[in-house]
Amino acid sequence: MSTAQHVREGTCEVVVIGAGMAGLMAATTLGGEADVVVLEAADRPGGRVETVRRGDYWINLGTQFAEGTGPLIDALERHGVEMGSLAGKSVGLDLNGKVVDTNKLFDLVFRTRMGFTDRVGMAMVGARVLSAAPFLESDSRVAKRVRAKLDKRLASDLLRGVRSELTQDVVRSWSGQWMGCEPGETAAKQLVTSIGIALTDPAKVPNFALPVGGNQTLTDILAADLGKRLRLNSAVRSVERSDDGVVVNYVGEDGPVRVRARRAIAAIPSDVASRILPELPQTYRNAFADIRYGRYVIVGFFTEEEGPQPWDEYFGVSTPQLSFQAMFNHAAALRKGDSRKPGGALACFAGGAAADELFELSDEEIVARFSKDLLSLYPQLAGKLGEGIVRRHRRVVPFWAPGRRESLPTLRNPLGPIHLAGDYQLEMPSLADAATSGENAAKAVLASMKS
Numbered sequence: 001m002s003t004a005q006h007v008r009e010g011t012c013e014v015v016v017i018g019a020g021m022a023g024l025m026a027a028t029t030l031g032g033e034a035d036v037v038v039l040e041a042a043d044r045p046g047g048r049v050e051t052v053r054r055g056d057y058w059i060n061l062g063t064q065f066a067e068g069t070g071p072l073i074d075a076l077e078r079h080g081v082e083m084g085s086l087a088g089k090s091v092g093l094d095l096n097g098k099v100v101d102t103n104k105l106f107d108l109v110f111r112t113r114m115g116f117t118d119r120v121g122m123a124m125v126g127a128r129v130l131s132a133a134p135f136l137e138s139d140s141r142v143a144k145r146v147r148a149k150l151d152k153r154l155a156s157d158l159l160r161g162v163r164s165e166l167t168q169d170v171v172r173s174w175s176g177q178w179m180g181c182e183p184g185e186t187a188a189k190q191l192v193t194s195i196g197i198a199l200t201d202p203a204k205v206p207n208f209a210l211p212v213g214g215n216q217t218l219t220d221i222l223a224a225d226l227g228k229r230l231r232l233n234s235a236v237r238s239v240e241r242s243d244d245g246v247v248v249n250y251v252g253e254d255g256p257v258r259v260r261a262r263r264a265i266a267a268i269p270s271d272v273a274s275r276i277l278p279e280l281p282q283t284y285r286n287a288f289a290d291i292r293y294g295r296y297v298i299v300g301f302f303t304e305e306e307g308p309q310p311w312d313e314y315f316g317v318s319t320p321q322l323s324f325q326a327m328f329n330h331a332a333a334l335r336k337g338d339s340r341k342p343g344g345a346l347a348c349f350a351g352g353a354a355a356d357e358l359f360e361l362s363d364e365e366i367v368a369r370f371s372k373d374l375l376s377l378y379p380q381l382a383g384k385l386g387e388g389i390v391r392r393h394r395r396v397v398p399f400w401a402p403g404r405r406e407s408l409p410t411l412r413n414p415l416g417p418i419h420l421a422g423d424y425q426l427e428m429p430s431l432a433d434a435a436t437s438g439e440n441a442a443k444a445v446l447a448s449m450k451s
Helices: 021-033 071-078 105-110 116-135 141-151 155-159 165-179 188-198 216-229 270-276 282-289 330-334 353-358 363-377 404-412 431-450
Strands: 008-017 036-039 051-054 057-060 083-085 090-095 098-101 209-211 235-242 245-252 255-266 296-303 314-318 326-329 344-351 389-393 418-420
Touching: 008 021, 008 235, 008 245, 021 036, 021 071, 021 216, 021 431, 036 216, 057 296, 057 330, 057 344, 071 216, 071 431, 083 330, 090 165, 098 314, 116 141, 116 155, 116 165, 116 188, 141 188, 155 165, 155 188, 165 188, 165 314, 165 326, 165 344, 165 353, 209 330, 235 255, 235 270, 255 431, 270 282, 282 404, 296 353, 296 363, 314 330, 326 330, 330 344, 344 353, 344 363, 353 389, 363 389, 418 431
Parallel strands: 008 036, 008 255, 090 314, 255 418
Antiparallel strands: 051 057, 083 209, 090 098, 235 245, 245 255, 296 344, 296 389, 314 326, 326 344
8 A cells, every 4th residue: 555645844934826927026026025935837937938049039939029017127127138129110911912011001901902892891990999099098987988898899899890801810810819819709908909009100009129038038037036946847736725824735846745824926827726726715716717818829930041131120910811820020129220130030820719720730730831821921031941949828818708807806806815916917918917916916915914
């Protein structure tokens, strides 16, 4: 008869569960003010932040951009991470083999290779997005009513009355590339905001940039700051309240461990939180159940071209008629003036239903499809593409069905000694919001331990 495996015991002041951006920011905010341990189930920190580097170039294989304001930007500046500028760059849209700049609405509607029905459809969707855009950030009563209305409608309502199949493909593509879902899965507000980014000059989006070296540059720094306090390959099984705080049970590299702490911060996806928090009240369980996650398949390519190229002016190109829905140009942040070093770095994205289909294929089949379509988009890359680097993400950007965000405020409140953090907590799920939620949770924990 086998004996039960010995459970090691440990103590600390705060346990942070999850070493994505929210968890890393929470742990480093606690810093020298609390004895903290960070538990991460994976073998690397960063969560959905992952970067592959080669020479002067890098490819973000998870979260693509840094934007917004607050703790994320503050941390990048504090740690001296250089920000690659996207000033003068824009998003292109490939329709029927012709790429146009989405900032130039006249060109988008009238100079692309489209029939009359397609032009009308694109104009209808564009008008609906642009009419809502001014109300997405204002605090006026009218703006709040507009946002509330958008939150109660399906994003597919943007296509109401649109007969153009091409326009429908474009909207599905934008939904897939920015949110990883279909327009019929999510509320209109989130998609309208995402499309607004594609139709906006990057210079008008606060701090919209690519950190030099990739987004992982910051998560690497934060993880290094934690040192031995960060424990990888440590899968948490349960987090429960105790008389004087919490008890966290996890399985580490050396077997099962039980840690007793005064507080815990759960910086993990909604389904994981529901699983490891057995005492979760039904209202919290319902709010977590309201969150859905986008899914992606990404293939990154380092390239070996020389001299100016037609994609240099774009940081992204939407490709609704190809096997991937967008190509992001990571080297755009390094292109300044006429100077251009040889080579580059491109990432091709497929999200939503397109990703669901690709999940069934092998890496080799996915790379073959993406390579073929990338060469059809830019024949100049023939013989210049490196080996495809494939990532499959089944859970990335949070999104909500119409009306489901109304449960969100519940998740902003702690469960006694257990605090929650994640990009689902704030208005627009992003890397910046994840960082803000982590810092907010850490500050709340410190305040609660002093009271």
